[in-house]
Amino acid sequence: MAELTLLQAINKALEQQMEKDKSVVVFGEDAGFEGGVFRVTAGLQKKFGEDRVFDTPIAEAAIVGNAIGMAINGLKPVAEIQFSGFMFPGYNQIVTHAARMRNRSRGKYGVPMVVRMPYGGGLRALEHHSESLETLFAHIPGLKLVIPSTPYDAKGLMIAAIQDPDPVIFMEPKRIYRAFKQEVPDQEYKVEIGKARVVKKGEGMTVVAWGAMMRETQKALKRLEKENIDVELIDLRTIAPLDYDTVLESVKKTGRLLVVSEQVKSLGIASELITRANEEAFLYLEAPPMRVTGHDITVPLPKGEHHHMVDEKRIAHTIKKLANYEV
Amino acid sequence: MAELTLLQAINKALEQQMEKDKSVVVFGEDAGFEGGVFRVTAGLQKKFGEDRVFDTPIAEAAIVGNAIGMAINGLKPVAEIQFSGFMFPGYNQIVTHAARMRNRSRGKYGVPMVVRMPYGGGLRALEHHSESLETLFAHIPGLKLVIPSTPYDAKGLMIAAIQDPDPVIFMEPKRIYRAFKQEVPDQEYKVEIGKARVVKKGEGMTVVAWGAMMRETQKALKRLEKENIDVELIDLRTIAPLDYDTVLESVKKTGRLLVVSEQVKSLGIASELITRANEEAFLYLEAPPMRVTGHDITVPLPKGEHHHMVDEKRIAHTIKKLANYEV
Amino acid sequence: MILTSFDPLKKEQFQVLDKDGKVVNKDYEPKIDDDTLIHMYKTMSLARVADIKALQYQRQGRMLTFAPVQGQEAAQIGPMAALDKKDWLVPAFREAAAMLYKGVTLEQSYLYWYGNERGSQFDEGVNVLPVNVPIGSQINHASGVAYASKIQKQDAVALAYIGDGGTSHGEFHEGMNFAAVYNAPLITIVQNNQYAISTPRAKQTKSETIAQKAVAYGIPGIQVDGNDVLAMYAVVKEARERALKGDGPTLIEAFTYRLGPHTTSDDPTIYRKDEEVEEWKTKDPLIRFRKYLTNKKLWNKDKEEALQEEYKKLVNDTFKKVEASGLVELDDVFKYNYAEMPRDLQKQKEAYEAYLKESEEN
Amino acid sequence: MILTSFDPLKKEQFQVLDKDGKVVNKDYEPKIDDDTLIHMYKTMSLARVADIKALQYQRQGRMLTFAPVQGQEAAQIGPMAALDKKDWLVPAFREAAAMLYKGVTLEQSYLYWYGNERGSQFDEGVNVLPVNVPIGSQINHASGVAYASKIQKQDAVALAYIGDGGTSHGEFHEGMNFAAVYNAPLITIVQNNQYAISTPRAKQTKSETIAQKAVAYGIPGIQVDGNDVLAMYAVVKEARERALKGDGPTLIEAFTYRLGPHTTSDDPTIYRKDEEVEEWKTKDPLIRFRKYLTNKKLWNKDKEEALQEEYKKLVNDTFKKVEASGLVELDDVFKYNYAEMPRDLQKQKEAYEAYLKESEEN
Ligand SMILES: Cc1ncc(C[n+]2csc(CCOP(=O)(O)OP(=O)(O)O)c2C)c(N)n1
Ligand SMILES: Cc1ncc(C[n+]2csc(CCOP(=O)(O)OP(=O)(O)O)c2C)c(N)n1
């Protein structure tokens, strides 16, 4: 066991899988020689050579499209998009090919690839560096989307993603890349894709979060410790396919649902969760399901970002509101 | 007044605006000389010349990106994407620029452009020709998205879109391009962007649809004529910004909401509407809001498309189910 | 070396057979054994018959939209004959002839255009990717396939097709550039058939040839008479050797013409003149190749008649089988979205089945 | 004609001033009046001081990430001086110097990198687009701006910047091709500063020069010494005339070097050698131009010292003003998403304000 940051845990997962499986290759803009602008792939080129770890031209359609071709011809590519906001030029490949190749060929060609991308706000970054684009992947049939919130999950999910027979989008909450450390087993282990984690049992209310918002939510709960609100906290971990069973079972028990997300408001993962709670747990609802999200605005540049960012205060505020809701 | 199809109504709107305003230009793949693969822009090049109506190379990023540049420098471009499934290479421009230029420049540069694209299923078409991608635009702050369901609205919305100071995505339900005719005024008129239309008043249930689904829904209602279900039918017409007021007022009155959409199930416009009904009309709900949609699968090729397409039968079935729901 | 002898910047075009089937460039006449020559000709003929028939079926309302190959058979069969079985074909959407040669069955091909995904479930060992509709994107797949082949030492190349219109797409640029940087064993053939739907080649790009676009990637580019099956064969053979040696991609412009409509939904009379089509008919790749084979005594009128009979029947029988296949089953549209169906999707399927059952009962 | 005299395929590079400020190509020495020459030099100097200062502020934790220009001033000021006020500048993200020359104020520039959108709210009549972060996409904007200028007969060109790395992007290809087909009055300058973050030029593309990529679009391409402000001026002047005559776009590769880090988050010592940087420092565009001006008796040591003093103060004062501007107001982040705020967004804003008020009260 070693104490690792989330970033280091991903690096370890990559290293371990590359060691074990020669077909794993890693590439992206600056991902080779210098190990990526965040250094997630640091050390890999030195260890595994330039054929398996390399820099690409600045061309996201090529990065994803080449990964698809490689996956079809026997490799397991782990491609990096430098920031999620730059995935758009590669989105055509993700949607029209990666997500569809298996179905298109009725099973003949799978696309076992991972597309990694740091995402999310709070780092006082330039334009296009702070978005939370989960919806754009979760809305597309054929894709998987995972987002770890801890070093342990990061390693386990990355290993599961690399071994998955289908394309996995791996969004990395860069705000907590180095925020804290956790004991992470040295050996290989997997965190199942498609399974949420009940972080804390509770009876009074179901709170769902993921990625960097898990931490904010936990801070909010800390703040509310004396308030006697018995929260069941769920970390989605996988956004697609979503583990509705775990969430809805919880909602049926608690009667209350809050979803915390740093996405813009409309058409976020929260809206699908709330809709499902309606469809499948309507009679259990003791209050309208609520969400804490950004606004339907372009993510502001750093000097205005705080207006948009979801923080522990706002989460705590809404938890109280939901707890106090009476019909 | 003339009897026009939806397709002809769009053509007339374009012609009228081009005549009136020299800054309006029209272009796209095959949109010039031959007037588009559906002939929506037929006759315009002949009338307005090659500078203002022209064919483009096959390059959607260029189509949208050039439109943005033109809009910034005094033109009002109406760009055509041949099928909505081919908008992906241009999506980067739509999301990272068209939607943001005004905010980015704090009002200095607006992007008054229209991006037209035929969309939707039911035409037994090739792969990527049948998707319903509303979510990918409605989720992005800064964009407007309109979808007409009648020739009258098509003309009025197109005129409003061209005159709008912001980028408008204009999705055309190609399945009903030529399905029926309607009296359409010869003169210029606008249908307000952002206003839904109450097609039929009712007290028992709110049914929301748009685009080609309006027709299927109306057929379903016809089927149910003898069933004594008093439906209030709403045509959204604008998907973004969405007219929640009209929908929620209706839901507060009827207590029941059904959304009909040919999108895939998860994260469709339906899920946001249902979430809003929860947030803002929870105490009025007499039944869980419901939706009729496609499945979370890749739209099948023609010989399997019927499994995915929403049809009047399925709509009627769900209307009955919702009407009969008792707590 | 063909690739260094024909400079697109000087508007040189590589040809072996002229339009009368005469060898005009003896030095470059490829050595192909007789069986292969005949197999090439036969596949071209089958593709042609399948094409003409499909058009008839479509006009009868029995076939859906499809993209005819007519006129481009040489640009497809020459290259395929120059490949090895383990090489990959990465088509755009107008490569039915190439796909046939590489092992996609006529039934699969028809089934695809009939609107059934089973048509892209190619047999084991057939290294062909499915028809690719989003223009340009296949170049990146081909580059990736080629790169994988290279680092896994498979000794195989990837050959991608694209249209003249497709070269305007950003994905063409990114794919070619990526492959060039890493010397991926990629061969890209641009079938310049002079039009992208209604848009003529001159409106697509200002470069005088498509081949010269290779300069942007620091790789060889060559314009070839795309109606000359031997020239296409010879140039691909050489490009393949280069690729396998580790020298990287080659860009080949096959100068050709689409004799039919863009697809069956298209009316080409709107945008091109009859005379132009008639002129190109005289350069028909089948006629030219038949003359060559006849000169070589490998072919004659009787054989031709018998072949036509055989293929008409084969095509008819195949289409009937395809027609009889009917609709796609519900299972099929759910089952292949993931290797394992997610629980929520399983539930969606069950809910839909329940609805079907219920609505049947009523 | 410069453009036809330096063939990138023959590896010819256009230069006027050598690194000692001597005119090596008298024929092409542009005629620029003294005031303009001095204004050019001053703006280069201001950009340099602003750059160095900003790096200091950033290291002190007072400035956010930004993209230094150091070393590339000539590639930016030469072209700007060759433009007319009504011409458009369409930058990528490393064109702070060019933007200054075209009328963006230092305060705006700093404000932008300080993280406030007001920094892109340029003054009336300043035809400059905001900093463009998504690589490549600005080429399409520039093409559109240019096309609009052409058909509205504005007699103006659009000049776009992009990096060597940016040329790999599909949007570069699509934009150049589009502009070429329609002869849009576009000038594209590739600042080939040898790296894209850590990725060296050779890993970006296999073409020997960037300029030769022009061949793909059937337009002129030329490699220029990008540290030579006069060469950059002269070539843009000529490209501009071509463009206004209706002859279409030109691709100019400015061969230069980024002396600083990619951005302030970057550590260039990981991927490049000190010697390389030192070697390029001897080619510093400012030193070279200063020598030229000194030779012309337009500049001297005293003037230089006074200028440095003046600019240090100006930059310091400006940054203090920017620092004092504080946070962005809530109104601002909602107000500009649409020309008119949609009702639902208005409600979101009100709800958020209500929350703020409420949580303040508690
Ligand atoms: C990205 C994308 N945009 C648009 C289309 C629609 N489309 C289908 S075929 C075609 C023309 C293709 O022309 P070309 O590349 O020359 O190939 P050809 O049809 O001549 O074989 C277009 C525009 C598409 N399939 N993909
Ligand atoms: C589409 C896109 N992908 C990735 C990035 C991240 N990124 C920012 S700058 C840069 C390198 C740019 O290199 P180059 O074009 O040579 O310009 P330079 O920085 O040298 O001026 C990258 C990859 C981006 N901004 N946009």
Ligand SMILES: [Mg+2]
């Ligand atoms: Mg073509």
Ligand SMILES: [Mg+2]
């Ligand atoms: Mg660079």
